[in-house]
Amino acid sequence: MSQVKINSLRQGPDENGRFGLYGGRFVAETLMPLILDLEKSYNAAQDDPEFHAEMDDLRTHFAGRPSPLYFAERMSAELGGARLFFKREDLNHTGSHKLNNCIGQILLARRMGKTRIIAETGAGQHGVATATVCARFGLPCTVFMGATDVERQMPNVLRMRMLGAEVRPVTAGAGTLKDAMNEALRDWVTNVDTTYYLIGTAAGPHPYPRMVRDFQKVIGEEIRAQMMEAEGRLPDAVVACIGGGSNAIGTFHDFLDEPGVALYGTEAAGYGLDVDNGHAASMAGGSPGVLHGNRTYLLQDADGQIREGHSISAGLDYPGVGPEHAFLRDSGRVTYVPITDQQALDAFMACTRFEGIIPALESAHGLAYAMELVPTLSPEAIVVLCLSGRGDKDVESVGRRLGMGN
Amino acid sequence: MTQSRIDSRFASLRAQNRPAFVTFVMAGDPDEATADAILAGLPAAGADVIELGMPFSDPMADGVAIQQAGRRALAAGMTLEKTLAMVERFRRTDTETPMILMGYYNPIYIYGVDRFVADARSAGVDGMIVVDLPAEEDDELCLPAIAAGLSFIRLTTPTTDAARLARVLENTSGFVYYVSMTGITGAEIKNRDAVGDAVRAIKAHTDLPVAVGFGIKTPEDAALIGRDADGVVVGSALVAAVEASLSDGKATDATPGAVHSLAAKLSQGAKSARS
Numbered sequence: 001m002s003q004v005k006i007n008s009l010r011q012g013p014d015e016n017g018r019f020g021l022y023g024g025r026f027v028a029e030t031l032m033p034l035i036l037d038l039e040k041s042y043n044a045a046q047d048d049p050e051f052h053a054e055m056d057d058l059r060t061h062f063a064g065r066p067s068p069l070y071f072a073e074r075m076s077a078e079l080g081g082a083r084l085f086f087k088r089e090d091l092n093h094t095g096s097h098k099l100n101n102c103i104g105q106i107l108l109a110r111r112m113g114k115t116r117i118i119a120e121t122g123a124g125q126h127g128v129a130t131a132t133v134c135a136r137f138g139l140p141c142t143v144f145m146g147a148t149d150v151e152r153q154m155p156n157v158l159r160m161r162m163l164g165a166e167v168r169p170v171t172a173g174a175g176t177l178k179d180a181m182n183e184a185l186r187d188w189v190t191n192v193d194t195t196y197y198l199i200g201t202a203a204g205p206h207p208y209p210r211m212v213r214d215f216q217k218v219i220g221e222e223i224r225a226q227m228m229e230a231e232g233r234l235p236d237a238v239v240a241c242i243g244g245g246s247n248a249i250g251t252f253h254d255f256l257d258e259p260g261v262a263l264y265g266t267e268a269a270g271y272g273l274d275v276d277n278g279h280a281a282s283m284a285g286g287s288p289g290v291l292h293g294n295r296t297y298l299l300q301d302a303d304g305q306i307r308e309g310h311s312i313s314a315g316l317d318y319p320g321v322g323p324e325h326a327f328l329r330d331s332g333r334v335t336y337v338p339i340t341d342q343q344a345l346d347a348f349m350a351c352t353r354f355e356g357i358i359p360a361l362e363s364a365h366g367l368a369y370a371m372e373l374v375p376t377l378s379p380e381a382i383v384v385l386c387l388s389g390r391g392d393k394d395v396e397s398v399g400r401r402l403g404m405g406n
Numbered sequence: 407m408t409q410s411r412i413d414s415r416f417a418s419l420r421a422q423n424r425p426a427f428v429t430f431v432m433a434g435d436p437d438e439a440t441a442d443a444i445l446a447g448l449p450a451a452g453a454d455v456i457e458l459g460m461p462f463s464d465p466m467a468d469g470v471a472i473q474q475a476g477r478r479a480l481a482a483g484m485t486l487e488k489t490l491a492m493v494e495r496f497r498r499t500d501t502e503t504p505m506i507l508m509g510y511y512n513p514i515y516i517y518g519v520d521r522f523v524a525d526a527r528s529a530g531v532d533g534m535i536v537v538d539l540p541a542e543e544d545d546e547l548c549l550p551a552i553a554a555g556l557s558f559i560r561l562t563t564p565t566t567d568a569a570r571l572a573r574v575l576e577n578t579s580g581f582v583y584y585v586s587m588t589g590i591t592g593a594e595i596k597n598r599d600a601v602g603d604a605v606r607a608i609k610a611h612t613d614l615p616v617a618v619g620f621g622i623k624t625p626e627d628a629a630l631i632g633r634d635a636d637g638v639v640v641g642s643a644l645v646a647a648v649e650a651s652l653s654d655g656k657a658t659d660a661t662p663g664a665v666h667s668l669a670a671k672l673s674q675g676a677k678s679a680r681s
Binding site: 028 | 463468513514574
């Protein structure tokens with residue numbers, strides 16, 4: 001693992017939860033004491049070897065880490081150019097990187113003596129991971145999910161219910177992730193004494209963006225170790241998809257101070273950036289604002305009202321992005337590229353047919369850019385894609401769209 | 407600085423030994439013209455202080471009634487600029503009633519903080535309550551607002567302990583808004599006795615008036631809470647009256663009157679608190 005250097009990009013956030021202009025603690029007073037308490041508990045946990053031992057044990061025996069680094073041989077040959085590797089977060093227990101964060105936060109919630117867990121979910125991957133750790137530790141769990149998402153991700157709704165969670169469909173707004181988060185915040189402010197809000201992405205008020213990043217950065221640390229072992233060197237480029245951006249920040253963080261590693265994040269461009277309210281690319285098509293506890297890039301109108309956006313992927317269909325990504329975008333360290341629904345669908349099918357791996361639609365956004373990048377590089381070059389989740393939840397909607405149901 | 411409208415209003419009510427009746431309505435709900443009529447008639451209906459909601463697409467601290475009010479206003483084309491224009495029109499006929507804007511930070515941030523405090527001041531706004539700006543974010547808007555001569559009214563809640571209270575009160579001016587419960591606007595107050603205790607505890611730390619809001623819906627609630635509090639705030643009940651008066655989502659001739667007659671009843675409750 002590299003040391004943190006002076007002028008490092010890995011030092012954020014500051015004591016006020018800021019990554020440059022972004023981040024902060026924009027919450028109601030009711031939540032403020034709790035957030036300060038959470039920060040204190042998190043700092044104490046970070047200094048406690050027992051906390052890390054417990055987390056490592058669960059990562060190994062419950063989640064199945066480390067996840068493999070896989071050489072996508074047929075896709076590399078087909079694309080021509082660099083060799084493409086997948087970091088197989090889809091093989092994590094529950095089928096995505098989301099469990100990494102949930103393991104860390106559930107241990108923290110237990111240390112804080114909280115007796116009830118709430119979460120928001122878009123695609124349902126975070127909801128499933130939260131319901132899973134709640135089942136594992138015997139805590140009641142309520143998951144807020146937009147009514148539109150409940151419909152398009154039914155397999156995950158059933159999984160959550162089987163795991164014992166209550167799934168509350170949210171009908172406000174467009175019934176997607178943003179509305180689920182509003183409703184989760186309303187529940188939290190009402191039940192602040194007993195309830196721990198297990199946020200699923202590297203966004204929200206400080207200390208969540210830092211905490212979620214710290215629980216996810218194992219992805220990049222493993223990539224480094226696995227790549228050094230397999231190839232004796234670091235990759236030339238690393239690609240990950242961005243909704244809120246938890247898999248991406250976890251993938252990128254260990255490489256931020258490695259100038260030889262190019263970093264690419266892919267935002268959901270939906271129907272295209274030129275289609276009004278037709279995408280969820282908050283950095284390419286938005287501007288800085290304040291929502292859900294932090295300042296970051298948002299999709300919004302000239303009056304500061306938040307727009308709904310659109311993506312085929314429920315997990316990327318969010319009008320904001322984690323504040324550290326906003327900072328990394330402005331600093332130029334990470335390049336963020338928009339990927340349309342159609343590009344993601346093409347990548348989804350390519351991965352399925354050439355590698356026998358059905359990726360999550362979210363991850364397919366990352367893959368779509370990797371597929372553009374690989375042919376432009378030399379055969380010696382190495383590109384790593386964070387394959388953040390598996391696509392079982394998406395087979396119904398993709399199958400329908402491709403007319404495979406007949 | 408000369409005494410603000412807020413300070414003079416609370417001082418004169420204190421002399422009368424009665425709590426301020428504070429009304430919340432949403433700017434532009436259900437449309438601009440009707441909202442103008444609602445606003446203009448509130449002082450005559452007994453409102454001592456007016457809070458005017460700035461509609462926001464994602465009102466995280468609000469219950470269904472105020473969420474819907476904001477949605478109606480936005481659907482009818484309300485913006486922050488038009489909200490300030492509403493205040494300016496109100497001030498043409500009323501130069502006494504304190505006017506406080508209440509809402510969330512993002513529309514102000516996008517409008518521009520410096521431009522907002524200047525425009526608010528010249529429109530006749532006296533203060534603001536911005537739900538998602540805790541003391542930790544005072545540099546954002548609180549300090550510029552105070553510098554421009556506007557009051558920055560802070561929420562304190564049942565989770566604000568004694569140690570934190572000092573920090574919360576530090577840059578608070580006008581009055582302190584005590585949130586009667588941990589919850590969203592329009593929910594039920596579970597323990598009314600605890601509200602009085604909390605008000606007394608806050609008053610031990612500050613000379614500012616303490617108003618109580620969230621969950622006050624009836625004249626009886628207003629009378630009970632008004633025994634200890636310097637002000638009682640009613641919001642959800644009033645915007646629910648707007649909603650109940652609509653036909654196919656549109657204002658009717660009865661809409662302003664529905665709000666004013668409920669406000670008059672609630673105001674009687676508040677006035678009777680200490681009699």
